[in-house]
Amino acid sequence: MQKINLAGVDLNLLVVFDALMAERNVTRAASRVGLTQPAASHALARLRALFKDKLFIRTPKGMTPTPLAVEVSGSIRSVLAQVETVLTPGREFDPAESDRTFTIGLSDYAAFVLLPGLIERFEDRAPNVRLIVRNTSHALGLSMIESGEIELIVGNFPEPPRHMSEDLLFQEEFATAAREDHPDLDDGFDVDTYLRLRHLHVSLKGEPQGYLDNIIRSQGLQRNIVVTVGHFLIAPFMVQTTDLIATEPMRILEPVAKLLNIKILKPPIDIPPFNVTQIWHNRHDADQGHAWLRSMVQETSLAL
Numbered sequence: 166m167q168k169i170n171l172a173g174v175d176l177n178l179l180v181v182f183d184a185l186m187a188e189r190n191v192t193r194a195a196s197r198v199g200l201t202q203p204a205a206s207h208a209l210a211r212l213r214a215l216f217k218d219k220l221f222i223r224t225p226k227g228m229t230p231t232p233l234a235v236e237v238s239g240s241i242r243s244v245l246a247q248v249e250t251v252l253t254p255g256r257e258f259d260p261a262e263s264d265r266t267f268t269i270g271l272s273d274y275a276a277f278v279l280l281p282g283l284i285e286r287f288e289d290r291a292p293n294v295r296l297i298v299r300n301t302s303h304a305l306g307l308s309m310i311e312s313g314e315i316e317l318i319v320g321n322f323p324e325p326p327r328h329m330s331e332d333l334l335f336q337e338e339f340a341t342a343a344r345e346d347h348p349d350l351d352d353g354f355d356v357d358t359y360l361r362l363r364h365l366h367v368s369l370k371g372e373p374q375g376y377l378d379n380i381i382r383s384q385g386l387q388r389n390i391v392v393t394v395g396h397f398l399i400a401p402f403m404v405q406t407t408d409l410i411a412t413e414p415m416r417i418l419e420p421v422a423k424l425l426n427i428k429i430l431k432p433p434i435d436i437p438p439f440n441v442t443q444i445w446h447n448r449h450d451a452d453q454g455h456a457w458l459r460s461m462v463q464e465t466s467l468a469l
Contacts, residue, residue: 167364176248179241181208185220186238187268187297187314189227197266215287235312243448258453260291265278267294267458270301270309272320275396275441277318278416282465290461302369311448316455319443319462328447332459334466336438339377340415342422344406349408356433359388365404365452366390367397377412380436401425412436416469441466 183207184194195205214436218236221228230238258265271280276298284432287294301309306318307325341359343350349362360381368375373393374382381388392409393399400411403417405425411418412432422429443462449455 166210171258172214175211178208179245179339181205182212182234183238183245183313185209185228186234186242186312187231189221189229191228214219237448238312238314243446246448246452249452258457260294260454260457261321263291263454264293264295265454267317268297268299268315269297269321269458270315270318272302272304272306273300274414274417275320276300278414278441278469279462279465282468286465294427301343306444310444313446315403316449317443317445317458317462319441321439321441322390322444325444328442329459330447330450331442332463333462334441336441337441338415338438339412339432339436340418341410341412341432342401342418342427343410343430344398344407345426345428347408347410347428347458352431354430356386359410359433361387361389361409363391363408364388364421365400365409366393367395367400367411368393369395369412369416371395376439377436380445384434387466401427416438 174327180198181194181200181265184193184197188194188197191204191205191209195202200208209221216233219231219232220234221230223229235324284296288456289341296305298313299309299430301318301320303323306322307329308327309315309320311327319334321337343352343362349358352358366373366375366378371393373390378388378390390404396401397413400413401421402425403409404411412421415429418427418429420426443459445455445459
């Protein structure tokens with residue numbers, strides 16, 4: 166393998182690469198690292214020459230990374246994090262004085278539940294710290310951490326690999342929502358009624374059945390799903406004006422129940438809670454700022 170003379174490589178190019186990987190847009194990447202758009206474009210050209218690869222292809226969805234860019238992105242993010250740690254030995258992170266930008270990934274559920282309280286803490290304790298929130302999901306979260314696109318994910322995810330760490334924030338219960346004057350709930354809410362009523366189902370991928378249906382099926386039962394939508398937050402509003410019922414996370418339904426005149430019922434079927442966690446790459450373990458960020462997420466979750 167041919168060695169590269171590092172003396173001839175501008176390591177600032179890696180900073181531009183990392184910004185492009187995060188933003189998928191040359192103008193936003195330039196702003197992120199304090200460059201002009203032409204300067205960022207010139208840096209991209211030099212990166213392409215260095216790697217002998219296009220790295221980012223312009224598409225209608227933005228600058229899409231090539232397979233090589235995806236492959237090296239995690240290593241580049243790790244290198245930059247280590248360089249930052251080396252250059253700031255013993256320096257304390259002071260949230261009150263810092264102007265750092267954190268990039269985190271939240272599911273729509275986690276954003277709804279945690280983001281207001283988290284922003285309140287930022288405003289109170291770190292008024293100059295900026296936060297970029299990217300949408301993530303059960304399926305995408307770990308890969309977004311791996312690529313370095315985000316620093317932290319919060320939500321419900323598979324068990325992370327050994328080079329990532331995880332904190333359990335809380336467990337979330339399920340509840341069933343129906344409009345206050347639902348005509349079929351006057352005589353109680355038993356299993357037969359639950360299965361017979363028309364259900365609204367939430368699936369980010371549009372799948373006709375999900376976690377809840379697997380549980381119901383394991384008990385030899387099946388519910389009557391008539392509408393599937395892609396976002397948790399739309400469910401209470403659809404329940405408000407229809408005869409649909411929706412079984413969703415309690416912390417989604419409770420804040421809007423009185424506002425929308427819907428009632429919350431305990432499902433007549435035993436549904437185990439799910440874990441809400443925060444996950445990060447171990448490369449951030451020595452980063453005091455990242456530790457502060459995690460503590461703010463943890464504190465916000467404890468206040469729920």
